[in-house]
Amino acid sequence: MNRGRLKLSAPARAGLLFILPALVYIVLTQLLPVIYALYVSFTDYSPLNRGAPKWVGLQNYRAMIFSREFQNALWVTLRFSAAVIVLNVVISLALALLLEGASRVLRWLQVVLFLPIVTSVAAVSVVWLLLYDRDFGLLNQVLNVFGLSNVGWLNTVAWALPSLVIMRVWRGAGWNTVIYRAALQGIPREVIEAAKVDGASALQLFRQILLPLLRPITAYIVIVGFISTLQTFAEIYILTSGGPLGSTTTVGFLIYRQAFEYGQLGLACATSFVLFIVIFALSFGSFALARKGMT
Amino acid sequence: MTAALVSIPLLWMVMSSVKPFSDIFAWPPRLFPSSVTFEHYARVLEGTNFPRYFLNSTIVAVVVVVSNLLVALPCGYAFARLPIPGKDAAFLVVLGTMMIPSHVTTIPLFILARNFPLIGGNDIMGAGGTGLLNTYFGIALPHLVLTFTVFLARQFFLDLPAEIRDSGRIDGASEMRVFTSLSLPISLPIVATIAIFSFVTAWDDFFWPLVVTTTDRMRTAQIGLSVFRSQFSSEWGALFAASVLIVLPVVLVFLFNQRLFIRGLATGATK
Amino acid sequence: MRSVLRTALLIACIGATALAQQSLTVWYAGNFQDQMDLVNNELVPAFEAANPDVDVTVEFIPWGDLTAKLNTAFATGTVPDVFMHGQAATAGLVAADRLAPLDEYFAGFDVEDFGPTFEQGAVDGKHYLAPVYGSGNLLVYRTDLWEDVGLDPGSPPTTWEELLDAARKLTVRDASGQIKRTGLLIGSSGTAIQQPFSSLFWQAGGSWFSADGTEVTFDGPAAVKAIEFMQALFDPTSGVTRLGENPGASPVNPLVTGQAAMMFGSMEMVSGLRTTNPDVFELLAVAPPTRDVDQAAFYSFAGFFISQDSPHKDQAWQYISFALSPEWLEAFNSAAGSLPPRSSLADAEFLAASPALKAYSDNLQFAHGNPNVAVWVKARDITAAHLEAAVYGRETAEAAAKATQQEIEALLNP
Numbered sequence: 001m002n003r004g005r006l007k008l009s010a011p012a013r014a015g016l017l018f019i020l021p022a023l024v025y026i027v028l029t030q031l032l033p034v035i036y037a038l039y040v041s042f043t044d045y046s047p048l049n050r051g052a053p054k055w056v057g058l059q060n061y062r063a064m065i066f067s068r069e070f071q072n073a074l075w076v077t078l079r080f081s082a083a084v085i086v087l088n089v090v091i092s093l094a095l096a097l098l099l100e101g102a103s104r105v106l107r108w109l110q111v112v113l114f115l116p117i118v119t120s121v122a123a124v125s126v127v128w129l130l131l132y133d134r135d136f137g138l139l140n141q142v143l144n145v146f147g148l149s150n151v152g153w154l155n156t157v158a159w160a161l162p163s164l165v166i167m168r169v170w171r172g173a174g175w176n177t178v179i180y181r182a183a184l185q186g187i188p189r190e191v192i193e194a195a196k197v198d199g200a201s202a203l204q205l206f207r208q209i210l211l212p213l214l215r216p217i218t219a220y221i222v223i224v225g226f227i228s229t230l231q232t233f234a235e236i237y238i239l240t241s242g243g244p245l246g247s248t249t250t251v252g253f254l255i256y257r258q259a260f261e262y263g264q265l266g267l268a269c270a271t272s273f274v275l276f277i278v279i280f281a282l283s284f285g286s287f288a289l290a291r292k293g294m295t
Numbered sequence: 296m297t298a299a300l301v302s303i304p305l306l307w308m309v310m311s312s313v314k315p316f317s318d319i320f321a322w323p324p325r326l327f328p329s330s331v332t333f334e335h336y337a338r339v340l341e342g343t344n345f346p347r348y349f350l351n352s353t354i355v356a357v358v359v360v361v362s363n364l365l366v367a368l369p370c371g372y373a374f375a376r377l378p379i380p381g382k383d384a385a386f387l388v389v390l391g392t393m394m395i396p397s398h399v400t401t402i403p404l405f406i407l408a409r410n411f412p413l414i415g416g417n418d419i420m421g422a423g424g425t426g427l428l429n430t431y432f433g434i435a436l437p438h439l440v441l442t443f444t445v446f447l448a449r450q451f452f453l454d455l456p457a458e459i460r461d462s463g464r465i466d467g468a469s470e471m472r473v474f475t476s477l478s479l480p481i482s483l484p485i486v487a488t489i490a491i492f493s494f495v496t497a498w499d500d501f502f503w504p505l506v507v508t509t510t511d512r513m514r515t516a517q518i519g520l521s522v523f524r525s526q527f528s529s530e531w532g533a534l535f536a537a538s539v540l541i542v543l544p545v546v547l548v549f550l551f552n553q554r555l556f557i558r559g560l561a562t563g564a565t566k
Numbered sequence: 567m568r569s570v571l572r573t574a575l576l577i578a579c580i581g582a583t584a585l586a587q588q589s590l591t592v593w594y595a596g597n598f599q600d601q602m603d604l605v606n607n608e609l610v611p612a613f614e615a616a617n618p619d620v621d622v623t624v625e626f627i628p629w630g631d632l633t634a635k636l637n638t639a640f641a642t643g644t645v646p647d648v649f650m651h652g653q654a655a656t657a658g659l660v661a662a663d664r665l666a667p668l669d670e671y672f673a674g675f676d677v678e679d680f681g682p683t684f685e686q687g688a689v690d691g692k693h694y695l696a697p698v699y700g701s702g703n704l705l706v707y708r709t710d711l712w713e714d715v716g717l718d719p720g721s722p723p724t725t726w727e728e729l730l731d732a733a734r735k736l737t738v739r740d741a742s743g744q745i746k747r748t749g750l751l752i753g754s755s756g757t758a759i760q761q762p763f764s765s766l767f768w769q770a771g772g773s774w775f776s777a778d779g780t781e782v783t784f785d786g787p788a789a790v791k792a793i794e795f796m797q798a799l800f801d802p803t804s805g806v807t808r809l810g811e812n813p814g815a816s817p818v819n820p821l822v823t824g825q826a827a828m829m830f831g832s833m834e835m836v837s838g839l840r841t842t843n844p845d846v847f848e849l850l851a852v853a854p855p856t857r858d859v860d861q862a863a864f865y866s867f868a869g870f871f872i873s874q875d876s877p878h879k880d881q882a883w884q885y886i887s888f889a890l891s892p893e894w895l896e897a898f899n900s901a902a903g904s905l906p907p908r909s910s911l912a913d914a915e916f917l918a919a920s921p922a923l924k925a926y927s928d929n930l931q932f933a934h935g936n937p938n939v940a941v942w943v944k945a946r947d948i949t950a951a952h953l954e955a956a957v958y959g960r961e962t963a964e965a966a967a968k969a970t971q972q973e974i975e976a977l978l979n980p
Contacts, residue, residue, distance in 0.1 A: 014470030015377030022370035023385065025440045028407065030392040033400035040399075047402065047641035048662040109298045111550060115305055118495055118545040122520055123538030126531060127304045127311075129817045135746070135825055136323035138303075149742075155810030170301065182557045186454075231396045234501075243755035244810040245958055246951070252396055259398050260634040262944050263658075272399045279394045316842075324818075343599065401634075402641045409642055428644070505631055506638050509591070510623060511606075521628045522597050530599075531817060 041269035048263050060270035069246075070254065070271065074278070076161065077230055077250040083165045084172070085225040089218060092173045096180035097206075110181065113174030121171075125238040128167050129154075132239075157247045160240050164248055167235060172228075176221050183217040184210075223283040230279050251275050312336070312535035319531050335536035339523075344511060345537065348519035352498060353544070355434045355515065359497035360490050362439040368482075368489060370440070371448020372474055376455070386449070393442050401506060408433045408507060429509045436507075438497045444489045451485040451559060452478070487552040488559030495545055516541050588881050589621045591646035593636075595868055597626040600901040608897070613888045620881045640664060647876035648885060653686040653695055653867045654936035654943075657779065660689045661940040666872040667692040671883045679892075683867045683907040686935040696886050697907035699899050700867035702926045702933065703761045705729070705750075705853040706836060707828040708821055708846075711736060722853030726766070726795055729856050733799070733806035736827035749806035751826035752799060753813050754957055759796070760950040761864050762830040765855060766792040768862035768934045774949075774974070779939045782978060784949075785971035791858075793956050793963035800957040809958060822846045833926040837903025840920065852925035855932050865933035867907055905930070945974045 041060055045053035064070045099110060116124065131138045132153035140150040153163040187210070195209050231252045236242060242249035251271060259268035307326060311319060312335055314328040339345050373379060374386055408427040411417060416424020427433030455478060479486075501517040508514050520541065523534035549556065594605065610622050625646070627635050632651065639645045645664070659665045669692055677684050680697055687695020709719035715735045723729040733749035740746050752762050767773075772788030775781065799806055813820060813829060820826035822843050840847045855863035870889070872882045888894065892910060899906040900916040905926050911917075912927045936942055949970050956966040 009378065011377050011470050012379050015373040015379040015382075018369040018373035018377065018470075018474070019379065019382070019385075021366045022440045022445060025366065026389055026392065026442065029404060029437060029439075030400075030442070031388065032407070033403035034392055034395050036403040037395065037399045046662075047637035048658065048664065050663060111546075111553060112298045112302050112305075114549060114553075115542070115546065116301065118499070118549070119305065119308070119542045120499070120517065120520060120538045123308055123534055124304055126534065126817055127307045129815060130307070130324050131304065133324075133817075136823070138324070141323070150744075152808075152810055154812065154815075155808070157810075160810075170304070174301065178557060182559075185557070227393055233398075238815065241756055241812065241815065243812065243954070245755070245954055245960075252398075255396055256398055257947075260637055261947075263633075263637060265399070265402070269399045272396050275396065276391075276394045280391070283394075402638055405638050405642050409644065425644075502631075502634070505627075506635055509625060511625065521631075522599055522602075 037269045038273060040266055041273055043266050045266045045269075046263040047265055053266070056266070060267045061274070064267060064271050065274065069249075070251070072246055073249050073251045073254045076246070076248065077252070077275075078278075080161060080165060080168075080232070080248075080250060081226055081229040083162070084168045084229050085222055087165065087169045088172050088176050088225060089221060091169065092176035092221075093180050093214070093218075095173065095177040096184055099177070099181060100184055110174065110178060113177055115174065116171045117175045121234040122238065124171070125167075125235050128235075129239065132163055154240055155244065157245050160244060160248045164236060164239060167239070168229065168232065172225075179217060179221060180214070183214055187213050219286045219289065222286045226279050226282050226286075230275060308535050309539055311531060312539050314532060316532060335532035336540070338530075338533045339537045339540065343519065343522060344514070345516070345519050345540075347512065348514050348516045349540070351431070351434075351513060352516040352541075354431050355504075356494045356497040358431060358435045359438045359493050362435070363441055363444045363489050363493040364486060367440045367444040367493075368448050368486070369474065371445045371450075372452045372478065374445070374449040375452035376478075377470065389442050389445060397437070397502070401503070404437060404503075405506060408436055428507055429513050431513075433507050434500075434504045434513070434515065435497060437503055438493060438500070441493055441496060443496075444493055447488055447492070447559070448485055451482065451488075455481070484555045484557075484559030486559070487555035491548055491552060491556050494548055498541075498545060587619055587621045588878050589623065590648070590878055590881050590885060592622060592624045592870075592885060593646045593649040594624065594626045595629055595632050595650040595652075596902075597628050598902050601898060602626050604897055604901045609889060609894055613885060616888070617881075617884055620878075620884060622885060643875070645873040645875055647878050647882045648870050648872055650698060650868055650870055652936075653683075653697070653869065654938060656687045656694050656871075657689050657938045657942070658940040659871065660692075660694060664874050665694045666874050666876065666879055667694055668696060668872065668883070669693050671887070675887060675890075679908045679910050681907075681909050682930075682933060686867055686938070687869060689938060694871055695867075695869040696871075696890055697867045697869040698890070698895070699869075699902065699904040700865060700907055701833040701905055702863055702865040702929065703765060703830050703832055704855065704863055704926060704929060705828060706821065706831040706922070707851055707853065708824075708849050709851050710849045711824075711827040719851055722851070723856055724854075725856055726769075726858060730795075730798060730806070733828060734804070737806045743803070745805075745808050747824065748808060748811070748820070748826045749828060750799060751811060751813055751820050751829035752796075752807045753811050754800065754807075754809050755812070755954045756814075756950050757946070758812065758814055759953050759957070760946055763792060763796055763949070763953055764934070764936075765830070765863045766795060766858070768864075769856060769858040769860050771859040774937045774945065775939055779937065780978075782971055782975045784974060785967045789967040789970070790963045793953065793966055796953060796957055797959075797963060819843070819846075821850065833903065833905050833923065836922050836926075840903060840923075847920075847922070850922050852922045854925070854929050861932045862934045863929060863932050864936075865905075865930065866935060867905075869907070939978075941974070941977045944977055948973045948977070 040053065042055060042057060043053035044056050095113065134140065134150055134152045134155050137153070139153065143149070143151065151159055153159050191209060192205065195205050200208070232250055233252045233256055236248055236250060236253050240248040242253050255268045255271050255275070258264045258271060310326055310328055313331045313333065315330060315332045315334070318325070318328050374382055409425060410421030411426040412419050412421040415426045415428065415430065417426050427436060499517065500515075504515045505518050508518070520534065520537050523530040523537060594601070605624055610624055614620065614622060636645075636649065636651070651659070656665070672693055683697040683700060684693065687693060687697065705722065707719070707722070712719040717732055717735060723732050729750070735749065736747070737745060737749035738747035753759055767788060770788035770791050772784070772786060772792065774784050776783050798804070800809060819835070819839060821829060822839065836847070836850065836852065839850065855861050870886045872879055872886070876882055889898070892908060895906050895908055896911050896914050899911070900914065903916065903923060906914060912930075917924045917927050936946070939945070952961060952966040952970045955961040956963055961969065
């Protein structure tokens with residue numbers, strides 16, 4: 001009897017077999033390193049030091065949470081993420097709807113839209129440096145044509161973060177458009193036809209039919225958006241190095257400096273877990289919102 | 296209009312890769328070259344070890360694609376379709392690991408690569424040799440099963456009609472048969488999606504290959520790119536040429552699979 | 567038959583040498599193509615031919631990724647036998663017991679030729695650094711623009727006042743008062759502001775730490791005076807440079823585009839222009855450091871260290887002494903246009919060919935290096951953050967000097 005309860009059904013056994021290799025791998029290469037990092041976050045570990053790291057309890061967490069540097073970085077990061085995600089959702093949804101009714105030729109556009117995300121950040125960052133140049137950059141030349149004066153895109157506290165947002169949206173919008181297009185194709189034709197028969201206007205159709213149906217994919221884009229924007233590093237490193245006046249120093253940038261420039265790996269790990277909690281809370285929030293929308 | 300806006304930076308990059316040296320430094324900067332030259336491409340392909348780096352990147356990316364298809368795909372399938380106790384909790388944990396910045400897990404991962412048993416001169420306890428350091432497998436290590444591809448696969452199979460599995464079961468087929476002969480043949484889109492996504496991820500990685508390789512012969516294309524962007528060398532022409540070369544395989548892979556790719560994302564996207 | 571015998575003998579010989587061969591790993595900092603080619607295709611083969619018992623594996627690591635890669639190696643016990651790093655890293659590495667002292671090896675070596683650069687890598691009287699190449703941070707200016715505004719390019723400024731005067735003359739503003747050409751370009755954050763500041767700070771007689779490195783001595787009249795001078799340079803109405811510049815990130819050098827008439831620049835920068843913009847390079851001149859109570863300029867050297875854990879320290883030294891010989895050191899520095907640490911190479915051909923480059927070697931006598939303390943990188947960033955706040959007018963010079971002092975003290979004695 002007991003043996004019978006422990007025994008798994010045939011599909012469950014097959015399922016375990018399917019999952020096991022991936023699970024073993026993920027535990028080894030992802031979960032264990034994360035647990036190790038969690039342990040390190042409670043120590044004074046520095047890669048340079050020999051011998052066992054010293055347990056320091058919550059000291060790293062305290063030191064970090066109360067530092068102005070971290071608070072500033074978190075604030076910068078949240079604004080950056082929020083702006084990128086909102087713009088990404090709006091622009092890519094609009095593009096996806098545009099492409100939906102478009103001709104075949106126009107659909108090749110999505111290849112173009114998709115290109116930025118697969119192009120080396122190092123190379124496109126150099127191009128953006130040229131576009132953003134405050135004296136001769138293409139963007140300012142365009143502004144001049146309209147009689148507007150030059151903007152110090154990467155050089156002023158007011159514009160540096162928005163400039164990074166623009167470049168980031170440029171990089172990510174195509175990918176999200178593809179995902180939205182995919183989601184739109186997944187919506188049964190009958191639903192839309194039925195709504196049209198009922199005499200719904202385009203706006204009604206969008207707000208009452210499409211938007212609720214797209215809520216899960218939007219939640220997904222938001223979550224992945226948080227995960228990737230909160231860890232942004234390379235383009236900041238190249239374009240602004242966190243300046244001016246710390247206005248583009250994100251938490252991801254701070255973690256890199258702590259871990260590798262200052263050798264404070266304990267502090268870097270603690271910062272990462274606080275960031276993790278923030279990402280998790282925001283992601284969970286969007287999930288909950290999506291669920292609510294569905295019922 | 297949008298396409299034009301989006302493509303300006305890319306167009307700039309392509310144009311700059313065929314600009315003569317003097318044009319690159321023309322100020323104010325200009326988009327179109329005064330004459331077309333392939334000297335930067337020659338520099339990249341002949342003056343450096345780039346072809347070798349390119350080969351290394353290709354091998355690593357192929358290893359990653361194959362492993363993701365062999366391991367992540369069935370895993371996602373099982374998460375979606377098979378009754379396994381505790382699978383939802385396990386899936387959440389898997390998702391959670393995506394949220395820790397890779398900078399802080401580099402060192403533990405490195406220890407793992409170095410002490411991988413029975414490889415690179417290591418004994419069964421993982422001591423004595425260099426393990427996976429400086430090997431293709433080592434470079435591929437963080438991407439062999441991408442959390443994200445498991446996620447995509449799960450979403451895809453959630454959408455698969457249950458009748459397929461049930462019809463197989465009635466016929467008395469094993470779960471393995473149901474997966475390989477009934478589910479997989481209609482799963483080409485997700486295969487394409489996973490292949491493209493894992494290819495791009497492996498192809499774009501910079502930091503881990505830099506840390507895990509120890510000889511020039513094993514370096515990848517992204518590391519090779521850094522030669523052209525050291526602060527004062529200003530080899531922008533070569534940088535752009537190399538970038539165009541690097542992005543080309545990804546574009547080709549996407550071009551030939553884009554319809555499948557989108558369908559792979561489409562199914563399950565509303566779940 | 568004889569040939570078979572000979573082949574067998576040959577194979578035996580190769581086998582024997584292979585058995586006795588020691589493998590040596592060397593990491594270079596920086597991945598400049600000409601340097602890599604020189605080391606891979608000439609230096610290492612020459613060394614291996616002269617030392618058949620040593621098999622050298624060389625790796626080049628971009629400067630920006632060096633610390634990350636080294637830290638991973640330290641954490642996992644995979645440190646190379648020989649690695650290159652900046653001189654200011656010495657104290658930290660010594661404190662963590664990562665370096666082998668080289669005094670025993672230096673005993674039989676012509677260290678006199680290295681002069682002050684040799685002392686830059688000393689901690690508590692022991693020497694760890696074998697200097698390979700260096701650079702300084704000096705005033706680089708466009709002689710043609712100088713002539714345009716009636717300045718004599720032959721007599722560069724010698725005091726801070728003269729420097730500010732010249733810079734003001736060279737600054738061009740548009741009708742609305744916006745700077746169109748900076749007279750003296752200085753970045754307003756990070757090392758771009760900290761390095762020019764450190765030259766001024768030393769000129770005013772200041773120093774970050776006491777000689778033994780145990781006390782912070784930053785705050786004082788020298789710091790306040792130097793910060794106030796920086797504030798004058800950045801002043802929105804009467805200043806000579808703009809806030810928010812980041813010259814290191816600029817795709818095309820501001821001296822080339824004419825956006826700047828002068829800037830503090832490294833020798834790599836000037837050498838880079840020699841290759842990419844020979845026409846502009848011809849118009850450049852490099853000035854000796856100005857004087858306040860002292861004449862001083864920021865110079866830094868990178869060199870080889872031997873890992874404390876290396877089982878092949880003797881072979882490691884063999885390689886270092888080979889690479890540091892006058893011939894190879896000249897070839898290596900000439901490849902990148904960097905400053906050779908040997909005084910006998912002060913007149914090396916590539917330097918003699920260009921007055922602008924030669925200036926870096928001529929002014930080596932005024933060189934000050936970064937303080938050799940374990941917490942330097944963090945202390946440097948603290949200084950830079952307060953300098954930035956000061957030039958943005960968010961902090962007074964006094965407050966910035968005081969805050970820098972306090973934060974570095976907290977760092978030194980947690």
